Every structure is written in C-alpha cells, then in structure tokens.
C-alpha cells in the first residue's frame with residue numbers, strides 16, 4: 013500500500029509512547045493466549061469424553077472395589093458392546109510422591125479397542141501382548157521422564173504393595189499418542205494379569221469399569237439395566253455416562269469459563285482505552301499535518317485509511333507477537349504436567365485472537381480516524397506543524 | 398485550461414462570511430478578481446483582511462458563501478469534496494509561511510507526497526522528485542529531515558513539493574514571512590524564475606513591499622474588497 017511508509021514513520025515519531033502502547037497490547041494477548049490454554053486444559057477431559065461410554069463403579073463409593081468377573085456379565089447386558097475394567101494403582105516413581113501420574117492395570121486388547129483415542133503402533137502393541145511386565149506410556153509422560161522403549165521402570169504403590177515386599181518392575185514397551193490434540197497422553201498402563209498375580213491382596217478385584225454401548229442415545233437405559241443386573245448382590249453398581257463422570261467438575265468449569273471471559277473483557281476494555289487514547293493523541297498533535305495532506309489532495313477516505321492503518325499496524329505489532337509468544341510458551345508443553353496434563357493453545361482460540369487484534373486496531377482507530385477525516389482543511393491549516 | 402478572455406483565475410461577486418457565535422463576520426464582499434495565465438500576482442493587505450481566506454477559495458481549500466470561483470474553466474465552488482481533493486492534487490501547488498513539512502519524512506519523501514496520489518511508478522516518482530529538488534537547488538539535502546534544514550532550505554523543500562506535480566497554479570501564503578532577508582530574497586528569486594522560465598502562474602500573499610516588487614502585479618485587499626491602489 014502506498015503511504016505505508018508514512019504510516020510507519022508516524023509510528024516512529026513518539027517511540028516511547030508507541031512502544032508502551034504496543035507492550036500493553038502484547039501483554040494483553042499473551043494473557044489471552046494463556047487463559048485460552050488454561051480453559052482448554054480444564055475442559056479437555058469433558059469434551060474428549062466419548063458419548064458412547066459409561067463408567068460403572070461401586071454404588072457406595074469410587075474407592076470400593078468390584079469383582080473382575082462382572083466384566084463378562086456386563087457384556088451380556090443388551091446394548092453393551094464391551095466392558096473394560098480399571099484399577100487405581102497410584103504408582104510412585106523414584107519414591108517421590110511429586111512424580112505423580114495416572115497408573116492403571118488394564119487388559120491390553122480391550123483397552124486399545126475401546127479407547128481409539130490412544131494410538132499405539134502395531135509392532136508395539138504386539139510386544140505388549142507378549143510381555144507380561146510390559147507397560148505403555150503416553151507421549152507427554154515419556155517426555156517428562158525421558159523414558160525410551162526398553163527402559164525398566166520400578167514403581168511402588170501405597171495401595172497395592174507387591175507380594176515380594178519390593179517395587180513393581182515394569183518395562184516400557186510402547187509410547188502412545190493422542191488421536192486428537194486434547195487427548196491426555198500422560199497415562200501409564202500395564203497388564204492386569206501381571207498386576208493380579210503380583211499383588212499382595214485383593215486378587216480378582218478391580219476399581220471400576222468403562223463400558224461401551226452400541227447406541228449412545230440409549231446410554232441411560234443401558235446404565236439402568238447394568239445397575240439392575242447387579243442389584244441385591246454384595247457389590248451393587250452405579251453406572252453413568254463418562255461425560256457425566258466429570259459432572260461435579262462441569263459446574264466448576266462453567267464458572268471458570270465465565271471468570272476467564274470476565275477477566276478478558278476487562279483487559280480488552282482497558283487496552284481499547286489505551287490504544288484509543290494513543291491514536292487520539294496522535295491525530296490531535298498532527299492536525300496541521302493532516303491539513304497538509306488534505307491540501308495536497310489526499311481525499312477524506314485516504315486520510316481515514318491512513319489513521320486506521322496506523323492503528324492496525326500498532327495493535328497488530330503488539331497483538332500478533334503476544335499471541336505468538338503465548339503459542340510458543342504453550343508449545344513447550346504444560347508447566348505443571350501433573351495438574352494440567354492437557355495444555356495447548358487451540359487453533360480456534362488463535363483465530364479468535366487474531367480477530368480480536370484486528371477488531372481492537374479498528375475500534376481504537378475509528379474515532380480518531382473519523383475526526384481526522386472530518387477536519388476541514390482550511391481550519392487544520394491554520395495550526396502550525 | 399484557458400478561459401475565453403484568457404484569465405486563468407476568474408472570481409466573481411464572491412462573499413465569504415464566518416460565523417463566530419451569533420455574530421457574522423463579513424471577510425470578503427462582492428469581490429472580483431481575474432488572474433491571467435502566466436501572471437505573478439502579489440496580494441497585500443493588513444493582517445486579518447482576508448488574504449489567506451481568499452487564497453483558500455482560489456485553491457479549493459474552502460468554499461465561498463456566495464459567488465463563483467472558476468479556475469481554468471472549472472467551477473470549483475460547485476464540486477463535491479471528493480472531486481475537489483482530486484482537482485487540488487492536479488492543479489494547485491501550495492507554499493506556506495511555516496513550510497508545513499511533515500517532520501517524520503525526509504525532504505525527498507515530503508516532496509514525493511503529492512505524487513503518491515498519481516499513478517506513477519516509484520521509479521517515475523523518484524525522477525520527478527529529483528527534478529523538483531534540482532529546480533530549487535536542494536539535491537544535496539534530499540535525505541535530510543526538516544529539523545536539520547535551515548528555514549530557507551525548508552521553504553525550498555516546500556516549493557519543490559508544490560511544483561513536483563507541475564500544477565496549473567502556485568499559491569504562496571507569505572512564503573518569506575518567516576525568513577531573514579537573504580533567504581527571503583533567494584526564495585523570491587526562485588519564485589520569479591519559476592514564473593519567468595517555467596511559465597508558472599503564481600499568486601503570492603505578502604506583507605513585504607520588497608517581495609511584491611518581484612511580482613508582475615500587486616493588488617490590495619482591504620475591507621473585503623480588492624484594489625490596485627495601496628489604501629491609506
């Protein structure tokens with residue numbers, strides 16, 4: 013665009029003021045990016061949850077166990093296509109409780125079949141079937157401890173001590189990736205048969221079941237049928253959709269989102285005032301120059317465009333670098349993997365961010381640009397440059 | 398670009414009134430003026446008599462309250478703002494008392510400014526800028542910013558900007574008003590050369606009899622009217 017040189021020169025006129033305004037905008041957009049990543053981190057578990065899966069747990073409490081024999085019985089219930097059990101193992105690495113991550117014994121084929129969002133290469137899958145002490149870990153977790161395939165990893169468990177009295181020995185045989193960006197890849201899964209023969213007590217008992225239903229629309233009916241199946245047994249169950257499993261949370265997540273939106277609105281309102289004031293000052297102190305531009309034949313539209321372009325360049329320089337910085341930061345992975353395993357800046361948040369940068373530039377420049385446009389040339393020229 | 402009677406500027410029964418609160422101030426009343434092609438006209442008159450106002454009407458920077466302003470056959474008082482801006486870009490070169498250069502641009506960029514509105518390529522624009530700067534004798538200062546130029550050099554940059562589009566009419570509002578005698582004389586000599594050698598029609602407002610002596614004709618504005626005699 014012709015006149016871009018003039019726009020840039022004008023921005024350089026008050027370097028400190030321009031730099032400070034850009035810095036404000038930069039900080040606002042870094043904040044925007046990080047808060048979006050945070051919001052994603054809170055909601056990922058809920059949005060990723062499969063609509064066709066139920067969680068079946070002990071009716072009384074999640075920490076009470078169910079028999080492993082319930083699995084085949086659940087699969088007999090009409091509408092159920094598969095049932096997979098989980099047990100909270102609470103593995104601790106290097107005797108350091110801070111080294112926390114989800115560890116669970118599972119049945120490999122069932123597990124991989126039922127959770128297609130965990131992607132494991134076929135050859136690694138084969139090895140896992142062969143090695144009883146084999147474990148697979150998510151990409152994030154593998155990177156966190158720099159584990160490679162073939163590494164031997166000893167874990168201890170306060171819940172499930174090994175019969176031998178020593179640590180549980182595992183061999184990393186696979187590293188799985190998430191099929192989607194929001195998939196949690198911070199888990200550690202190992203074989204149930206290895207677990208069951210090694211544990212000192214509780215043989216034949218598992219924590220809870222994940223159940224896949226044929227038709228998500230009938231998930232509620234299937235859940236009721238499962239509970240009916242085990243009613244009046246020593247281990248009564250409570251089945252509910254996986255998404256609702258996080259329901260206690262969902263309410264809070266709603267609050268988190270509302271809070272983030274409130275913070276961001278306040279930040280953007282402030283930034284709009286800062287950028288708008290800068291542009292208004294820039295135009296006011298340049299009245300005579302705008303007069304000169306008009307006198308030599310710059311039309312009102314061009315003058316409007318020059319001021320808007322200046323505002324857009326200023327906000328874009330601050331805002332785009334801010335978004336870039338937020339993106340770079342989140343691309344390093346979660347700063348607190350134990351608390352927020354899923355941490356990234358979603359592409360749609362980035363697009364919204366770019367839209368907001370443009371909207372900010374436009375909004376901040378509009379009034380000053382209109383006043384510059386309306387300024388009568390003869391009046392403007394009566395001021396001195 | 399010439400009228401039947403040969404006049405380039407043709408002003409007829411022009412009135413200009415400003416409003417200051419409830420009060421109406423009549424600055425120009427029933428004013429007539431003809432400026433033939435190729436003239437170097439000096440416009441004199443006491444401060445506040447309306448010289449700048451008249452120049453603004455001729456340059457299409459302002460509109461008369463009534464009456465007609467025709468420049469080279471164009472009735473500019475009838476034009477829309479948009480057409481008027483384009484017309485100014487083609488036909489008018491303006492020189493100001495305080496130069497009115499943009500401080501953020503170098504001399505050559507200031508001179509280039511009016512050319513941004515034309516369809517010229519950047520190479521063509523550079524050639525025009527060089528030509529204009531060499532006419533005013535400022536080629537060696539092309540890359541300087543206004544604040545590093547003397548008053549006379551700034552005014553020569555201003556003149557280069559005014560002539561770079563080869564306008565029909567050059568309007569100068571006290572071009573030597575802020576300069577010392579020597580620099581002022583150089584500017585006047587330059588304007589005179591533009592008039593004589595390049596055939597530019599020039600209207601120059603001045604308070605300085607020394608300056609008006611360079612012109613081919615002098616008119617006096619007083620109490621809203623023009624006369625060729627210096628009023629008492």
Ligand SMILES: Nc1ncnc2c1ncn2[C@@H]1O[C@H](COP(=O)(O)OP(=O)(O)OP(=O)(O)O)[C@@H](O)[C@H]1O
Pocket residue numbers: 391415416417424442443444445446447448449450451
């Ligand atoms: N936009 C305006 N609104 C109200 N009054 C104005 C406006 N523009 C000019 N005037 C008044 O019109 C009168 C003539 O102004 P003008 O600038 O044309 O005088 P001038 O002859 O150029 O004076 P000087 O020699 O001081 O430059 C002045 O009294 C001025 O205050």
Ligand SMILES: [Mg+2]
Pocket residue numbers: 448449450570
């Ligand atoms: Mg004046």
